[in-house]
Amino acid sequence: MTKGDRLAAILIVLQSRDLVRAEDLARRFEVSVRTIYRDVEALSEAGVPVMAIPGTGGGYRLMEGYRLPPLTFTAEEALALLLAQVALSQMGEGPFSEAGRRAMERILAAMPVHVRDGVVSMERLMAVRSEGRLRQRERAWLAQLLAAVWTRRRVRLRYRKVLADEAEWRKVDPYGIAFGYGRWYVPGYCHLRRDTRTFRLDRIEAVELEDETYEVPPDFRMEVWAEAFFSMPERARVAAAIRLTDKETAKRAANDRLFDGPPTREGGAWITTVSYPAEETDWVAERLLGYAGAAVVESPPELREAVVRLGRAAVAAHEDSGAPAPAGHASVEAG
Template identity: 40%
Template sequence: MDRITRMLDLLRARERTTTGELAEQLGASERTVRRDLGQMSERGVEVAVTPGRHGGVRLVRDSSLPALRFTDEEALALALALALGAAAGDSRLAAAVAGARTRLSRVLSDKYGAALASLADVVAAQQISLLGDDPVADAQLLALALATARRHHVQIDYRGPTGTASRPLDPYGVVQMAGHWYVTGFCGLRRAVRTFRIDRITRVHETDLRIVVPPDFDAQATVAAGIRGSGTATLRCEVLFLAAAEDVRALAPAHRMEILPAPAGTPAPAVVGVIRAEPRHLRAVALMLLGADLPLEIIVPDALRQRLSAVARDAAAMAGKRGTSASGPSPASGPLLLTDLA
């Protein structure tokens, strides 16, 4: 292996180094290292060299891989597979996955490199893993991820309640939530934004048609709203939390609870949490509120206020609070503050 190839391997393995460190690793002088760096452009390699005390050497673009050659699309597919694969969810492999994705991103053109970086940020924020409840076909998932990154229109075959139908779709985002994978975007059949479970998609055909994603589009929020609205819950539970939104969000994921601004005039910090539930689930909602350790006020329904009172009485009895009235707080006495139950 010649010296320049060895130097290239060192640069691939590090975000930044110095000519002195390279010289030490290669057993050469810094002058020789600087000369070799100048020759790297002949091998399709772009290197940034910043002089000075806080400077260094950084690999900017590497159009080759040792013993392997990839097209832009092949490298993007490999990088996305790493980003979306189950290995990315294993903390023991996180560093290796990140390193491999970084190296692959340097092979890509500016267009695909930017697309990968954007999608990788989304993946990192969601801590995505393929471990879910759906038997999702890897081919469909990767095809939709690629089309989303490349901003390409797709045709999908979707298996719905009445059978399988073809739908034109502009994919705006791929999201994992509540144990399922979803793609959300503009559906040409319904002429509106729609969300689809990927395990129900049987075919994906990517076209060359470019799409434009609305600049303020939030794929996570859109999917969460779709999940909240897809059930048959008959009760709308509204709770005023006298706490910051980030503290309230920690109680339940976005697909379980919607967070809205508090009514005008409510002292800050305060938000309203909205949960849709069946009557049989009110006890679970009450238990969540009782364990929230946040000051709160139930707005509606009365049934939730009554259920929380009953749960509080049970908790007081188990804790041996003999001073608590057997009847507990009266549901008719007004909004129930969790702090009143201490």
């Protein structure tokens, strides 16, 4: 990034926030704090009314009433926004997929015709798919939690821990929202446990916004949390051995990112592995059930038991529905 690009970017940040610390700007643009001081001085010399607020909670802000002219976008910037919008709309129809579409339409409308036509033609060449599709109630909860993070409002979550018989109410200060391993997560301070905890969206049974507000601890950084959470040490991860029973299944698995790599043939079967955080055992089991009996868990026993348990639950649900089995089809036996 050139100095001119950085100055323009700093100006946009200043316009979008009430107060920005020099340290935060330095971290964002990967320069020293001294460089930020010089950049702010350059903006001031160019006539931009940047105000310095002294003190522990100080920083930089623009003089009240100062506004930049309407923004314009290059084709590269518009493509980046389009890709983000496509990802938003295709990741299970999240709560802001339609809002993202409307925003993209407004951006495109402000662009020159020749640039707009080129960007629009790219949309049909973009696709993003995720295994973590949201159920309808989870979309509503995601929207509520995003609103809580935005307004710093405390929430009450009815949360069911893995293998727990009953859910329990937790009062939580949500620090942010994250997506990984096909799931949505909410890190935050749990008042019941009196410590920071991470909550998985699909284990939440109810969300209530409280009137109380909270402050995110100054030493909490979402990117630091995400790096630690999604890059767990090896001792916290599980390596599972999977046996694939036929060639077609092996071909399918070779293109499935669930697995660590292409299967290798051993005798009359194909062997592959899956590495995952221990707490995601049920999610991996759900994915493996999609292969029916053609993907068999060799180890660990916990994953094999999860596959059996979920398979039996699916069979029981279908048997209890009372729907007659199609002619010529045998019933499924679990185990």
